[in-house]
Amino acid sequence: MSQNAELRASAAEQVTRLLTQLADLEELRAELEEDEYEDSKADTLQQLEEFKASLARMAAGDVTLVDDLECIRLATQAAVSRAFQTPEILRMFALKQPMQLRERLTVLQRDRKLGKGIAAATYSVEVVEILTALKKLGGDLSGEERAFLQDNITSGLAAFEKVVDEA
Incomplete structure (x- = not known):
């Protein structure tokens, strides 16, 4: 079929x-x-x-199966290149779940402000992964989020962005 x-x-x-x-x-x-x-x-x-x-x-031809497959392909590329360290964020990216990514970001930011047990390095990695995923899904980032992403992006995620932009 x-x-x-x-x-x-x-x-x-x-x-x-x-x-x-x-x-x-x-x-x-x-x-x-x-x-x-x-x-x-x-x-x-x-x-x-x-x-x-x-x-x-x-x-109208605005949405096709190829769009979903392309997102899954990009997530697979990210997994293979080890660009993402957090499987849950990679899963949300693959399933095109920007609302869940935003929710995860909000929880991370809240926990950080409340001093809950998340290390600064872990916080930065997860926030950068979420912001990168949101950006690749076409989400709007605030100026503060863009600056944070630019200041903290890892070489793996930078390489992933380059591959995605060239695709």
Whole structure:
């Protein structure tokens, strides 16, 4: 089965699942608390809206399987070159999870301010890895973050950035 056929089949399954979920909610409405029903319905409608937007991007050629494969290829390159020392950050990069990367950065910064047991070197390495991953995923970095990255980037991550920029 071609990638396009697999994508079409997956999209059909997704829309069927969401529509069945809505139908089931309507069927079980009398058995559910009103707020539980409303929350579940709103969640399902939100998923449908996100799916619709995703389909529109795919139809416009804005998102392809190649984009996801390219991100995985870059993460593999980073792992092979040992650019990243923190597997969890590499995983978030490979799975294109900028929100989780931002959350990890926030936790690191908070723990550092509170004096929790993270060594300065470990802190710098993880922050640089997160900022590099965010940058490669197209995220916006603040001026302070760009300066921190420039001042603390390791040779491995600098080489990784160069390979990615040339790809």
